[in-house]
Amino acid sequence: MLWRNIVSALRVPQWSKNLLIFAPVSVTRSFDAQTVFDAATAFVAFCLAASATYVVNDLVDREADRNHHHKRYRVFASGQMSPPAGFALIAALGMAAALLATRLPWQFGVALLLYVAGSLAYSLVLKRMLAIDVVTIACLYVLRIVAGDEAIGAQFDGIDSSNWILGFCCLFFLSLALVKRCSDLSAIRAEVDGRMAGRSYRTEDFPVLMAFSAASAMASIAILMRYIDSKTVTESYRNPDTLWLVVPVIVFWLLRMILLANRGKIREDPVVFTFKDRKSQICTLAVALIAFAAV
The missing domain is CATH 1.20.120 (Four Helix Bundle (Hemerythrin (Met), subunit A))
Structure with a gap:
């Protein structure tokens, strides 16, 4: 049951959004082994970091989620996981993501930090601000693509368009x-x-x-x-x-x-x-x- 709750808290289906990391690989058609490996490493790092921000979001929103027709079943809103367990999970995910980021160019690490900062700002403040919330979401999507490009050596820079x-x-x-x-x-x-x-x-x-x-x-x-x-x-x-x-x-x-x-x-x-x-x-x-x- 504990592992099931952890997987639920990680929001694994949401990891599909991080496949955007591979967009620069596809656009630049750089399919050599090292490039694909670097992109895959960036993908895993983003998944871990994103899950950490999801846990933060669910902890912050647990009271409001209890009044939502679907979100009330989330593990923190329903009481299946305690806040201390959530904080421990955040720390573990953050450290693992940071460790993977050190294996890639420092520019990727900056992009990852910007993503985490943007996600936390969204969870804590921006999602309650009219219009700014959707603009932030769009920017976070694009930041995934930028991070993927930095992970493989900024190959977008060589594309005129x-x-x-x-x-x-x-x-x-x-x-x-x-x-x-x-x-x-x-x-x-x-x-x-x-x-x-x-x-x-x-x-x-x-x-x-x-x-x-x-x-x-x-x-x-x-x-x-x-x-x-x-x-x-x-x-x-x-x-x-x-x-x-x-x-x-x-x-x-x-x-x-x-x-x-x-x-x-x-x-x-x-x-x-x-x-x-x-x-x-x-x-x-x-x-x-x-x-x-x-x-």
Whole structure:
């Protein structure tokens, strides 16, 4: 039972978000053994550090979580783990992550520290601040990509269109952060006071958030199209025009995510949801196959 509670506290399914660490490896197509090993080390370090921040978040939020329709089952909110056990777990995870970070370039360590600081700031303060919360979430997603690049020697620096990639990621993940807020608001629209527990949003904010999510999604698509049309892509791929097939797939997926949020069907982080949802899995596979065909 103890180990089951520890695994639950670590939020292992959330580790899927850290696969973004490997994005620079894929974009730069640096698949040599050392690069992949360094990226894998960075991935594990981020998973451990992220879990430490999740435990902090759950300890801070345990009272509010007890009033939430899903979060009340978390191990600290339900009393299955005590706060002292949580503090010990945080220390162990932090030390393990720091040890792994020492095996990588110091720039990765800085990125990891920034991620931890941002996550803690989010857990303690920022998540209760209107709009700043979703911007912070988007930045934390992008920071994973930056950290992955630093872990393999900052190879993005040699790509002329790297700013387009980061711009796409910023808006893409901002859209997903808003999708989650919209889904949460949709789930409580029938409640009397219409407030989200531990957040600054009310049900009347729903149309604005939904519109901004859609706008961010479309802006990210526009940037993606600009990247596909860039000189970097046309010179790096044998069949660059094939990459245009990615656009309708991502448009479909984003539109579907927004519609599901409108119906209150996304109960977890959208990235984690993607790994569990069959149609999202098909879209992910389609994008991977298109990218492979372009190479």
